[in-house]
Amino acid sequence: xxxxxxxxxxxxxxxxxxxxxxxRYSIPEEMKKGSVIGNVAQDLGLDVKRLRSGxxxxxxxxxxxxxxxxxxxxxxxVNDRIDREQLCGDITPCSLSxxxxxxxxxxxxxxxxxxxxxxxxxxxxxxxxxxFEMSESATIGAKFPVESAVxxxxxxxxxxxxxxxxNNYFILKQHANPDGSKYAELVLQxxxxxxxxxxxPLKVMAVDGGSPQRSGTVNIIVSVLDVNDNSPVFNxxxxxxxxxxxxxxxxxxxxxxxTDADSGTNAEIAFSFSKIKGSMVDMFSIDENTGxxxxxxxxxxxxxxxxxxxxxxxxxxxxxxxxxxxxxxxDVNDNVPVINIMSFSNTVSEDAPLGTTIAVxxxxxxxxxxxxxxKCTIDKMLPFKIESSxxxxxxxxxxxxxxxxxxxxxxxxxxxxxxxSPLLSIALRxxDVNDNxxxxxxxxxxxxxxxxxxxxxxxxxxxxHDSDTGQNARVSYLLxxxxxNGNPISTYISVNTESGAIQAVRSFDFEQIKTIIIFVKGQxxxxxxxxxxxxxxxxxxxxxxNPPQVLYPVQTGGSVVAEMxxxxxxxxxxxxxxxxxxxxxGQNAWLSYKLQKATDRAxxxxxxxxxxxxxxxxxxxxxxxKQRLTVIVEDNGQPSRSATVIVNVAVADSxxxxxxxxxxxxxxKEYNDNLTxxxxxxxxxxxxxxxxxxxxxxxxxxxxxxxxxxxxxxxxPVIPYYPPRYSDTLGTGTLQHxxxxxxxxxxxxxxxxxxxxxxxxxxxxxxxPSSTGTMQRIQGEKSILDEPDSPLExxxxxxTDPGPERQPPSGPVPSPDWRCGLSGH
Numbered sequence: 001x002x003x004x005x006x007x008x009x010x011x012x013x014x015x016x017x018x019x020x021x022x023x024r025y026s027i028p029e030e031m032k033k034g035s036v037i038g039n040v041a042q043d044l045g046l047d048v049k050r051l052r053s054g055x056x057x058x059x060x061x062x063x064x065x066x067x068x069x070x071x072x073x074x075x076x077x078v079n080d081r082i083d084r085e086q087l088c089g090d091i092t093p094c095s096l097s098x099x100x101x102x103x104x105x106x107x108x109x110x111x112x113x114x115x116x117x118x119x120x121x122x123x124x125x126x127x128x129x130x131x132f133e134m135s136e137s138a139t140i141g142a143k144f145p146v147e148s149a150v151x152x153x154x155x156x157x158x159x160x161x162x163x164x165x166x167n168n169y170f171i172l173k174q175h176a177n178p179d180g181s182k183y184a185e186l187v188l189q190x191x192x193x194x195x196x197x198x199x200x201p202l203k204v205m206a207v208d209g210g211s212p213q214r215s216g217t218v219n220i221i222v223s224v225l226d227v228n229d230n231s232p233v234f235n236x237x238x239x240x241x242x243x244x245x246x247x248x249x250x251x252x253x254x255x256x257x258x259t260d261a262d263s264g265t266n267a268e269i270a271f272s273f274s275k276i277k278g279s280m281v282d283m284f285s286i287d288e289n290t291g292x293x294x295x296x297x298x299x300x301x302x303x304x305x306x307x308x309x310x311x312x313x314x315x316x317x318x319x320x321x322x323x324x325x326x327x328x329x330x331d332v333n334d335n336v337p338v339i340n341i342m343s344f345s346n347t348v349s350e351d352a353p354l355g356t357t358i359a360v361x362x363x364x365x366x367x368x369x370x371x372x373x374x375k376c377t378i379d380k381m382l383p384f385k386i387e388s389s390x391x392x393x394x395x396x397x398x399x400x401x402x403x404x405x406x407x408x409x410x411x412x413x414x415x416x417x418x419x420x421s422p423l424l425s426i427a428l429r430x431x432d433v434n435d436n437x438x439x440x441x442x443x444x445x446x447x448x449x450x451x452x453x454x455x456x457x458x459x460x461x462x463x464x465h466d467s468d469t470g471q472n473a474r475v476s477y478l479l480x481x482x483x484x485n486g487n488p489i490s491t492y493i494s495v496n497t498e499s500g501a502i503q504a505v506r507s508f509d510f511e512q513i514k515t516i517i518i519f520v521k522g523q524x525x526x527x528x529x530x531x532x533x534x535x536x537x538x539x540x541x542x543x544x545x546n547p548p549q550v551l552y553p554v555q556t557g558g559s560v561v562a563e564m565x566x567x568x569x570x571x572x573x574x575x576x577x578x579x580x581x582x583x584x585x586g587q588n589a590w591l592s593y594k595l596q597k598a599t600d601r602a603x604x605x606x607x608x609x610x611x612x613x614x615x616x617x618x619x620x621x622x623x624x625x626k627q628r629l630t631v632i633v634e635d636n637g638q639p640s641r642s643a644t645v646i647v648n649v650a651v652a653d654s655x656x657x658x659x660x661x662x663x664x665x666x667x668x669k670e671y672n673d674n675l676t677x678x679x680x681x682x683x684x685x686x687x688x689x690x691x692x693x694x695x696x697x698x699x700x701x702x703x704x705x706x707x708x709x710x711x712x713x714x715x716x717p718v719i720p721y722y723p724p725r726y727s728d729t730l731g732t733g734t735l736q737h738x739x740x741x742x743x744x745x746x747x748x749x750x751x752x753x754x755x756x757x758x759x760x761x762x763x764x765x766x767x768x769p770s771s772t773g774t775m776q777r778i779q780g781e782k783s784i785l786d787e788p789d790s791p792l793e794x795x796x797x798x799x800t801d802p803g804p805e806r807q808p809p810s811g812p813v814p815s816p817d818w819r820c821g822l823s824g825h
Contacts, residue, residue: 025076026114029084034077037067037113040100041074044109048074054102066096067113076111084115085152092117092154119157119210123149125218132220136192137227143173144186149206149216160209165202170222172204186220194224195261228317230261232269239311239325241293245301245332253284256291258313258321265316274312274322284309284327293325301331302366333371337416338364342393350402358384359396363416370418377415384412434472434526438464440534447502448539451510459493459538462500464522472526480519480533493518493538502536510542511583544588544637550645552579562648565627567619575604575649578611580633590636596644597630604649606631613647623651 025038041048050056051071058069068079088094093114100109130147151159162184164172170186177183184204192200200222207215234256241254260267270288284307285296307327314320344359365372376386376394383400396412440462447460466473477500482489493516494503500520508516516538523531553563553576563576582589593611598604603623605616613629627649634642 022110022112024112024114026116027078027082028116028118029082030118030120031078031082033080037076037078039073039075040069040109040111044100046074046102048072050102054104054107056100056102058098059101060096060098062096062098067098069100076113082115084117084154085121087115090152090154117154117157119153119208119212119214121152121157122214122216123151123159123206123208124216125149125204125206128218130218130220132186132222133225134188134192134222135225135227136194137229138188138192140188140191142188144188146172146184146186146204146220147218148181148183149218151206151208153208153210157208157210159206161207163205163207165204167200167202169200170202192224194226194263195230198224200224226263226266228262228266228315228319230266231319232258232260232313232315232321234258234311234313234321234323237323239323240328241325242328242330243295243299244330245299246334247295247299249295249297251295253293253295253327254325256286256293256311256323256325258291258323260315262315262317268316269313270315272312272314274310276309280304280307280309283307286311299329301329301368302335305329305331305368331368331371333367333418335366335371337374337418339376339414339416340364348398348402352398352402354398354401356398357395358398360389361394361396361414363392363394365416365418367418373418375417377417378412382410382412384410386414434468434524434528434530436467436472437530437532438466438475438522438524439532440464440520440522443534445534445536446539447536448541449504449508450541451508451543452545453504453507455504455506457504458501459504460502460536462495462502462520462522462534462536464500464532464534466524468524468526472524474525475522476525478521478523480521482519484516485513489516489518492516495520502538508540510540510585511546514540516540542585542588544584544635544639544641546583546588547641548580548582548591548633548635548643550578550580550633550643552577553645553647555645562626562650563613564650564652565615565619566653567621567623567651568653569615569619571615571617573615573619575613575615576647578606578613578631578633578645578647580611580643580645582635584635584637588635588637592634592636594632594634595629596632597628599624599627599629603627604629613649619651625650625652627651 023038023040023043027035027037040046041051048071051069051074056069056071058065058067064080066078066080066082068077069075070077082096084094087096094117095112095114097110097112100111101107102109125147127147132144134142134144146162149159149162151157159182162172162174162182164170164184164186169188169190169192171189172184173187174182174184186202202220202222203217204220205215205217207213235258236256239254239256243251243253256271258269258271260269271286271291272288273284273286282297283295283299284293286293306329309325309327311323311325312320313322340362342360342362348356348358361376363374363376365374374392378384378386378396383398383402384396385399387395387397389395396414441464445460445462449457449459462477464475464477466475476497477495478497479490479493479495484492490505492505492508492513494505495501495518496503500522502518502520518536518538519533520536521531521533523529565573565575578593580591580593582591591611592608593606594608595601595604595606600623603615603617603619604613604627606613606629611631611633613631629647629649630644631647632642632644634640
């Protein structure tokens with residue numbers, strides 16, 4: 001049965017050209033079940049009886065039979081709920097197509113039913129509430145997209161408009177996408193102020209164009225984020241306080257206060273002094289959290305009667321508020337009067353008249369008011385008196401006549417007393433001697449200087465004080481001679497003799513020198529001079545003056561080096577790693593790696609921190625074998641420096657495939673041409689050396705052969721060879737121990753023989769022409785041979801292959817094939 005149905009359908013498909021008619025209906029969606037769509041029999045011109053007799057039925061590919069054919073009436077009716085949105089979504093027009101089949105004879109009629117949309121869906125937002133966080137520093141005109149509403153209907157029934165609730169800060173702008181859908185943006189019209197409105201509630205309504213009209217609403221809550229737009233404000237523009245001089249460290253002076261209208265960390269305030277000059281740096285301190293000002297060092301009324309300090313309140317965002325505090329110092333009687341003799345005559349004539357001025361003295365007291373009011377007195381028994389001349393000046397004058405015979409010398413004690421409580425006085429002024437060495441303010445200084453500085457730049461200043469006066473207190477500054485990297489320290493640093501200013505002699509390089517330690521001597525002008533030393537450490541600070549250096553892959557001008565990636569490589573496959581260094585330090589040496597160019601950017605990625613090149617997708621057969629990546633390496637300096645490296649990657653599973661693809665690189669051909677040239681040159685040099693050696697060897701052979709021929713034709717006997725002093729058999733010559741060797745050779749070097757003798761030179765070899773091939777040895781006296789220093793030496797010259805042809809010939813001239821010589825060594 002199933003096979004029959006399948007065959008029938010195929011038959012219908014083949015008879016598609018025999019479709020008798022085609023009609024089209026339009027109905028709204030959501031019609032009730034049983035609603036009449038149309039009279040198909042009438043519209044097709046068929047009789048109702050033909051529908052029944054032809055077993056008319058509907059054929060469609062839908063799982064759900066939305067439409068039913070009433071054969072008894074010839075009408076089409078709704079069989080199931082038709083929802084256009086479920087059936088077609090946003091596709092328009094939406095229609096259902098099916099065929100009506102009749103049998104006996106077979107007829108095929110196509111019917112199309114268009115489903116019209118009705119406004120049965122209201123626009124809605126996916127989320128009921130939308131939250132925005134906006135900084136109060138957002139600029140006017142800033143746009144913030146609103147989540148789009150959704151309306152399943154189409155045409156006029158779809159979403160048509162957005163409406164924003166009334167407010168003073170935002171307006172709503174609508175836009176259309178290329179597909180016709182609409183979306184909205186909030187546009188800022190007025191600057192936000194968190195201190196005024198920390199949160200703004202809004203509503204956006206989405207409206208469609210149907211009838212009746214439908215809408216959906218979403219709540220938008222805008223949270224205004226705080227920006228540090230308010231500076232701290234002191235509660236007083238000027239603070240006043242009083243402190244007594246010599247107050248101990250930690251004495252409370254006053255408290256300052258400031259507020260910040262911001263919130264969170266932007267409202268956290270830190271108090272500090274700003275632009276403190278001179279010695280006030282160490283006199284007062286302020287607690288950065290509480291604003292409490294207290295004494296931190298020695299306060300001296302005589303040096304400064306009033307201190308004015310600038311106050312600064314800084315929040316976490318860097319905004320500051322300023323004020324000032326005026327601190328008056330109260331005087332205490334802590335200074336004794338000081339007497340200075342301005343002019344003095346240590347001798348006076350005994351007939352000097354009354355009122356003669358003996359000395360002029362100056363008396364000072366650093367205290368003020370009554371604490372500084374001075375009264376000078378001397379012993380009333382002396383013939384002198386004190387008279388005031390100018391302010392703080394007094395004259396010592398003669399008050400009686402002198403008599404040398406009675407008194408030839410007076411010891412005068414002048415007493416200066418102030419009016420303070422308690423009374424202070426001094427009885428004698430001692431002239432100064434150089435008994436104090438200069439003292440530096442610190443025994444150790446540390447300063448910083450940026451590398452690549454200009455020569456002559458002042459790095460730092462040292463200061464030393466001498467408690468003596470006059471020339472004894474005049475300090476000169478000297479640089480103690482040391483060495484740095486084998487060079488005198490004076491070639492790097494100089495010290496100003498008068499001011500103690502330390503200056504750079506040359507420009508420094510952090511990569512070569514990171515720290516310079518010098519020793520400065522402070523010497524006074526006394527006799528003999530006294531001195532003290534201090535240590536100064538100068539730190540060279542790094543600048544970003546060196547670009548990164550790529551260590552791997554090495555960029556050469558020779559053949560191409562490629563990293564190989566198999567086509568079976570998975571995602572994340574490690575291809576290679578770019579290795580680079582930066583000789584700078586700190587953040588100047590922090591390196592980052594980026595992929596600048598690539599043959600296929602979608603295939604590779606570079607690790608930002610580690611420089612690893614990995615695949616980001618699966619390798620396919622469509623990927624080209626040759627992949628060229630350009631990686632840029634940047635440091636973190638300001639401004640940053642960079643270097644680039646080219647990485648060649650071969651996507652292949654075999655080396656021949658890689659080799660065939662990479663042979664067309666231009667520089668590879670150039671490299672092969674150069675290699676061929678050098679190989680030809682090397683072959684020519686080796687050939688020349690070989691021919692030269694061959695010619696030399698042949699020449700030597702020919703020369704030796706000619707020498708042997710000359711000896712053969714000569715009639716000269718063999719003359720034994722005696723080294724110098726050889727006849728000195730008693731061992732009194734310069735060669736007391738001589739080593740002899742004997743050579744017996746023929747013209748055939750392969751049959752020659754050589755035997756070495758021992759020490760001693762007392763034997764002489766001769767050849768007996770009448771002998772038959774033996775050599776006789778003439779020995780010295782037995783007494784000589786018996787000496788331990790003259791052992792008997794044996795030397796036999798014999799042929800290694802004895803035979804008749806090897807015997808020396810008889811006659812007065814030996815055969816040229818037999819030569820026996822004796823040499824000394």
